[in-house]
Amino acid sequence: MHSNCGFGANHKLVLLTLVALSLQWQVFAVDFPAPITKCHFGDEKCLIEQAHKLLKKAATGIPENNIPSLEPLKVEKIEMLGDKNSALKVDLVMSDVEFYNYTKAKLLSIKGFSKDLSKPMKLVSQNINPRMTIKAKYKVNGNILVLPIKGEGLLTMVLDNVKSRIVTTMKPEQRNGKTYLIVDNIKLESKLDNVITDMTNLFNGDKTLSDSILKVMNENWRVLSDELTPRINEALAHKFEELLPKLFKDIPYEDYFLPE
Incomplete structure (x- = not known):
């Protein structure tokens, strides 16, 4: 019984750690709004593809960046x-x-x-x-x-x-x-x-x-x-x-x- 309690405590500790890391990631991780993804430096073809995605997303707005709909x-x-x-x-x-x-x-x-x-x-x-x-x-x-x-x-x-x-x-x-x-x-x-x-x-x-x-x-x-x-x-x-x-x-x- 004591062994089971020890495992439960460790399990809770792991869960709390994962939650803390998840919250920390949400606070500090800054990235382009989905579905825009990163490209390798100098990859113009990829940059153009992501720019098109950005235009399509901007047409309906990007609220997470406080950008209103750009259509019109x-x-x-x-x-x-x-x-x-x-x-x-x-x-x-x-x-x-x-x-x-x-x-x-x-x-x-x-x-x-x-x-x-x-x-x-x-x-x-x-x-x-x-x-x-x-x-x-x-x-x-x-x-x-x-x-x-x-x-x-x-x-x-x-x-x-x-x-x-x-x-x-x-x-x-x-x-x-x-x-x-x-x-x-x-x-x-x-x-x-x-x-x-x-x-x-x-x-x-x-x-x-x-x-x-x-x-x-x-x-x-x-x-x-x-x-x-x-x-x-x-x-x-x-x-x-x-x-x-x-x-x-x-x-x-x-x-x-x-x-x-």
């Missing part, structure tokens, strides 16, 4: 003040902006991870999105190719074959003997093949004038795109600067990759 991706405001010396003399303010299908982008390359952590790291990724839609409230006033445009309502833009290049500069930061990457700056450049724009309530709902100016805009879409795309890129870059630190701030760079 929401931006508060995009503002464009027209160049008075160009063919586009338009002041356009877009608010409550939503980007649909942004997470459907296909990554083509990811480069720049370095073993030298003594200086800032520049990550360069390129992707293509077959079709992306932007919806927003708008207010516009000005001229396009000498034609007047004025209105306030809802805007929809459909962008085809959006090719993007994203440069993310990250600075190393030492904490508790580990190196963490801190997002310092993000720059985004885009090219696209076509834009179709629709606006409700142009010219106080005058259908004839609305149809006429929208036809001109869509036939000369590049005039608007060349001016507006940089503003869109800037707004998206600021959004990424807000979101990315939430994903990487607690993961040491030493833990990004599988051991070699």
Whole structure:
């Protein structure tokens, strides 16, 4: 009987130890959210696969990292003040902006991870999105190719074959003997093949004038795109600067990759 009691005590001790270790692991183990897994350093194919998993997961949100659903991706405001010396003399303010299908982008390359952590790291990724839609409230006033445009309502833009290049500069930061990457700056450049724009309530709902100016805009879409795309890129870059630190701030760079 005494022997059985001794075995029970040891068994309980083992259980308590396992529970303590389990709790300790939950507290101190920091990793990428499932199903994202680590890659070997320099394995670009694996990195692209994990990035696609991240985009798919981000579409519905990553609550464990305090990242909301990115489908649609929401931006508060995009503002464009027209160049008075160009063919586009338009002041356009877009608010409550939503980007649909942004997470459907296909990554083509990811480069720049370095073993030298003594200086800032520049990550360069390129992707293509077959079709992306932007919806927003708008207010516009000005001229396009000498034609007047004025209105306030809802805007929809459909962008085809959006090719993007994203440069993310990250600075190393030492904490508790580990190196963490801190997002310092993000720059985004885009090219696209076509834009179709629709606006409700142009010219106080005058259908004839609305149809006429929208036809001109869509036939000369590049005039608007060349001016507006940089503003869109800037707004998206600021959004990424807000979101990315939430994903990487607690993961040491030493833990990004599988051991070699």
